[in-house]
Amino acid sequence: MKIGIVNDLKIIAESLRRTVISTSEHQVIWVASSGADAIEFCAKQIPDLILMDLIMPGMNGVEAIRQIMQATPCAILVVTATVDGSVGLVFDALGAGALDAVDTPVLSGPGSEEGVRDLLAKITTIGKIISPISELITRSRSLPLIEAKRKGGWLFAIGTSAGGPAALAEVLGGFSSSTPAAFVVIQHLDRHFAPNLAEWLGKQIALPVRLACEGDVPEPGTVLLPSREDHLVLNPKGSLYYTSDPKDYVYRPSIDAFFLSVAAHWKNNAAGVLLTGMGRDGAEGMKEMLDAGASTIAQDENTSVVWGMPGAAWKLGAAQSLHALAQIAGQIVKLATAQAETLQCKTQSA
Secondary structure (H helix, E strand, C coil), X not given: XXXXXXXXXXXXXXXXXXXXXXXXXXXXXXXXXXXXXXXXXXXXXXXXXXXXXXXXXXXXXXXXXXXXXXXXXXXXXXXXXXXXXXXXXXXXXXXHCCCEEEECCCCCCCCHHHHHHHHHHHHHHHHHHHXXXXXXXXXXXXXXXXXXXXXXXXXXXXXXXXXXXXXXHHHHCCCXXXXXXXXXXXXXXXXXXXXXXXXXXXXXXXXXXXXXXXXXXXXXXXXXECCCXXXXXXXXXXXXXXXXXXXXXXXXXXXXXXXXXXXXXXXXXXXXXXCCXXXXXXXXXXXXXXXXXXXXXXXXXXXXCCEHHHHHHHHHCCCCEEECHHHHHHHHHHHHHXXXXXXXXXXXXX
């Protein structure tokens, strides 16, 4: 991949450059010492991936990401030494369009080799996500589909990636803790940041947010998030568990894996929602949800930071409709109400 580096500290920028070129698979096409320089360099040569620092003099990384995603969108990985100390900035960056975040590898001493491996692993994963070849792979279904007989007990299954945290805060901000529906959110994010995401999101919305544990059953008025990079899925009894299969999925945790399990095992009412995100994870699972009788909607292109995932669902015919971000909370409630009324009429006429 062609990679751009943004860091105001020359010694860190050089360390990142050497890490990147330590493998023949990647090359560094430019190094910027500020957010403003990064925007200018992107206008001249868009990289496949940017390694973006957050805290820099002048324009910080969040604003640089926001402007790059508006003018010359590309994959962005936050690489900063202040992840734990700047949780708010990290999620602002993810909301602006960054795909993920990782600690800056230490230059020497204990943990240096592990830090380099973690960074290169992130780069490799993102490379697979943005590769055109990955778009053509047909995923094998490891979960058998069954006939859905939907009743009550709503579940909103929400998938998102780049730009997700801010989108989630807006959509889920439209619900209260008394909402008679459960929410399970699959956000592409390193497992180390899962507790931070739950804490951050919980401060933005009225709904309680927590990490899903083995055996949890989605509960009304609660938001559950994955705590691992393994896939979070439902079993035939409707409870949650983690699985490493399918091992060949690039996205971990996978939205497709969860959506497929909802289609197969959630007997009650369900709505699948795909928000902004790079790639096409969730499109095929959403199609199975639709075929099983669930309501499905996707975020529109104009309000998406990246219209990869919702766009793929729309092109596949998996999403019943497209809506602006501000309309999605109301729309899924509207769809749920309409479906509930239809089911009630069928019951009364039977």
